Amino acid sequence: MAGNTQAGASSTVIGFIGTGIMGASMAGHLRKNGYEVHVYNRTKARAEGLLQQGAVWHDQPKDVAKHADVVITMLGYPSDVEQIYFGADGLLNNARDGAYFLDMTTSSPALAKRISQEAASKGLHALDAPVSGGDVGAREAKLSIMVGGDTQAFEAVKPLLDIMGTNVVHQGSAGAGQYTKMCNQITIASNMIGVSEALAYAKAAGLDQTQVLKSISSGAAGSWSLSNLAPRMIAGDFAPGFYVKHFVKDIRIALDSAAEMGLELPGLKLAQSLYEQLIEHGGDNDGTQALYRIIAGE
Structure with missing residues (x-):
């Protein structure tokens, strides 16, 4: 075909x-x-x-x-x-x-x-x-x-x-692809909090954030978000590779389907509240890495 x-x-x-x-x-x-x-x-x-x-x-x-x-x-x-x-x-x-x-x-x-x-x-x-x-x-x-x-x-x-x-x-x-994508988004949501917090912590400690990435990106903390989006956070580049507004939509889908299965996802609910704060600050059309702005208070 x-x-x-x-x-x-x-x-x-x-x-x-x-x-x-x-x-x-x-x-x-x-x-x-x-x-x-x-x-x-x-x-x-x-x-x-x-x-x-x-x-x-x-x-x-x-x-x-x-x-x-x-x-x-x-x-x-x-x-x-x-x-x-x-x-x-x-x-x-x-x-x-x-x-x-x-x-x-x-x-x-x-x-x-x-x-x-x-x-x-x-x-x-x-x-x-x-x-x-x-x-x-x-x-x-x-x-x-x-x-x-x-x-x-x-x-x-x-x-x-x-x-x-x-x-x-x-x-x-049918539907299995979407369920799998929700697993992906659930993982990213909590991971993005961790990446943002790590960079905010490094900055508060007076460290060079880029140097910190050299040490932690290839270790046990390594992730796609850490390797690809953390450099954008450091550079203040919040242009969308994936829109915040679409990510919040995905989080809602995941939470709704989890509720149908009787499953609680506390990490995802925390991510939802943080991303909704970002939207309240005008971040609808930013990339998902803009969560750093909320975590770091920028």
Whole structure:
């Protein structure tokens, strides 16, 4: 289904909806690998780079679905996903026969299951495939991609996922990708508190924060956030690789699903309160590393 990328252009047509910080890079990798890519984004300007690479623009999401064998969505919120997939103008009601849908948005596991069921009832294939790695991972095609859904559908689209990521894992049935992404976000949330506190402590102790990183990044304290986001904290670079507002959305999804399972997550609740403080101070559109500002009192 996904064609032979080694031979250049594939007969598979890809639709990509949501060409923001990460989506633009992800769609760009597919285009560079020879795929015909059709795109839609609420703000057309954010797709200009792709259009210059030869991507085809559509004014409506449903028109992307009408032209594509595989439709990838990379949106902001579960409400966006629900709106774009369902209804008369939704993707599922305007799809090609046998089309594949990959929702790579970090969204609700329950919604992923609903999309999968609705798709199957129409003879379509739907997978939830959220990612981790931020803007850097998207740009360098080194994303970690967590996939839920039918095994055969996963195998059919895996060549596409391999173009965008280096760690592509099928986690189980529909919703499993989203549940796994919540595990990822839960880990990051508490870890980001630790990274921020460590740097604030180093500064208060009169240490060179960059020198401290040299000692602790490769030891037992090492983490992706410490290696990639701590330098941005030190530099005062709070530009988004992943928006605070989207991270808070993810935290709420994780807490809601944990509550459904009767599970308490005190560390995640603490992270939620701190990030909500950051939003109150105007940090909605900062990167998640901006938590340092709250911890350090900057």
